[in-house]
Amino acid sequence: MLIENISCVIIVKNAASTLGSTLDSLADFRDVVLYDNGSTDETIEIAKKYKNVTLVIGEFLGFGPTKNLACSYAKNEWVFSLDADEVLSDEFIKNISNLELNDRNIYTILRENYYKSTQVKHCWGNDIIVRLFNRSKTSFSEEKVHEKVIEEGFKTILISGAVKHYPYNTITDFILKLDRYSTIFAQDNVGKKKSSPSKAFFNAAFSFFKTYFLKKGFLDGYAGLVIAFSHMATNFYKYIKLYELNKKL
Template sequence: MMPIGMSVVIITRNAASTLVSTLDALSEFGEVVIYDNGSIDETPSIAARYPNVSLHQGEFFGFGLTKRHAVSLAKNDWILSLDADEVPSKRLTTELRQWIASARSCDIGNVLRENSMLGRPVRHSGWGNDWLVRLFNRRDYNFNDAMVHESVEIDHKANIIQLPGCIEHAAVTDLSQFLEKINRYSTLRSNSGKLKKYSPGVIFLKSIFAFIRTYFFQLGVLDGWRGLVIAVANANGVFWKYIKFYNVK
């Protein structure tokens, strides 16, 4: 059992296809906080099966603010933030035991996330070498308020430590997830009030550049058809987040 003092925090929405694997891997943690925002599948009932899971349900405020709220529901100050399609490796879990025994509140855990699509790792396309701050003490740090692509805000006092092990991320288990994410994320970004309005021609050029950047500059071509799918999805995401400014009722 993981020493007392660390909580895993996860926000969920229709995560039934991956949540079992995630929660099975977290059996050693004393508290797993799940904040569900509107699931209509079996996500809540799956969470309720695990004795170490504390299930909460409520509104979605954007990814950053929703994760901040979920962090506030934890009993412990040390937070390991995961998504419902992520699993910590055994080595990472072992390292966390040592971490909690001597960590200071200014220490920040940087963790490598290994992203996979349909069961195969993606090494390029902007998905490789994906280091993320996922372990922090909420007394000193927390998520920012970004609607999409949220991150933990850190300052010059933070002592960033790269932890051995990794987070295994089943990023895509069905290609239709790309379409769902493009629609949801582009709406959130468009409604955030933080994007500049561009002409349709400029939007088209930005979309083309997003494809070129992913497929060529970020070596998506080396990921085979998966790299092509990611490049096209990125181009579509750029196109729709800007063109939705024109969605005037």
Template sequence: MLLESVTPVIISKNSENTIKRCLESLKNFKHIIVYDNGSNDGTISICRSFDNVILVEGDFFGFGPTKNLAADKAPTDWVLSLDSDEELHQSTLDELSTWHLNEVTSVGLILRENWFCGKKITTNGWGNDFIVRLYNKKSHKFTDSQVHEKVEINKNTKTIKLKGKLIHNAIFDIKQTLDKAQLYSEIYASSDKKVKYSFFFIVLKTFFAFFRSYLLKLGILSGWRGFVISFGDAIGVFFKYAKVYQRSEVKK
């Protein structure tokens, strides 16, 4: 079975540890778009080893704008948006083969299983993670958000929940927790949506982020993994707002 009417679209940067598994899960698609924004590891050579991959190299403009730019390169109107650390489960592939391509206002909602260091996590807000990833680019697109982008839904949108799932290899090394906190906080602090808080309030928000993830969202039930995720959430919040505060104070 070769899927020709839907094109998976992926943005990548230094994804050599995960992108091979991602692309292998998409071997049944005629074309895959990989938009790489500056990899200096083995990502590009891995992508070039797959005959169905169309590699595009360009700049990063924030997650939302970059995903829209990458989708524009797809040879089909129907786009399946994936991250480079995700895999498409066979159950989803089966459903895509019967998708109603003429219903251009429909979008596909897919369950994403989140994995942390070899274990599926359903605490810390990582469970029941349904996201829109299948859409027709003539009627839908991602928001222009620099981070936490999502496919825009309008009054004409028909949302269909697919029975399949995505496997999200979110963290396979604790170092990534720090890397992601650095990346997302830098994007936020450089965006036009940044908000400055007093340093005291930043500290309060940091402690609450840990409390919410570890206790309110039951991270405590996931052992050391739940603690690390909660700690990473707190670090992300701290640096997100501390960078804005520091840059504002330095300018004075």
């Protein structure tokens, strides 16, 4: 059964390793908007193979503003926001296709997180995230990182069925993402937040302790160690980059 009343919207950059699996799982959506912001790998070539995909090339304005811009290209008012490393289960597709949409509601997904093909149950666990909404009634917040759909005034309904998330397939993926996210954080907070080398150090140290011990990341084995160290490095570089930018003011 084709899903004709909901547009799926994805922003993407250099997701060739995961995009094919994501788009394969969206075969039942008649309208898929893929907003590419600077891919240099095979992402665009992969997208062109799918007849239900509308490819838009644009710049990156920060995650919130870019997602809102991408949503403006949707053919439907109802928008399902997805990442280019997420794959819909058959159960989820069945349930979203049978939804009775209500403008007073926004809809959440249950996201299972994986490192390579191993489900990570402690460091990350499962997420419940708002992803389906009427774009004429609400939108993403304007934060450049940690954006989310504005929920105030709406009832949230969970769409049953898993969405599988594959954000990292190599150690290099961690390094590239932590560099990108820490840079965005620093640029977005320069002159607004204070930072120092000691703040960078202690935030990083606590992040590792929280992820590996408090969240029992050690039970995730090798993946838990890699993730905890990545969280530590991300926090260190967030605040040390902010410190350097503040010094230039």
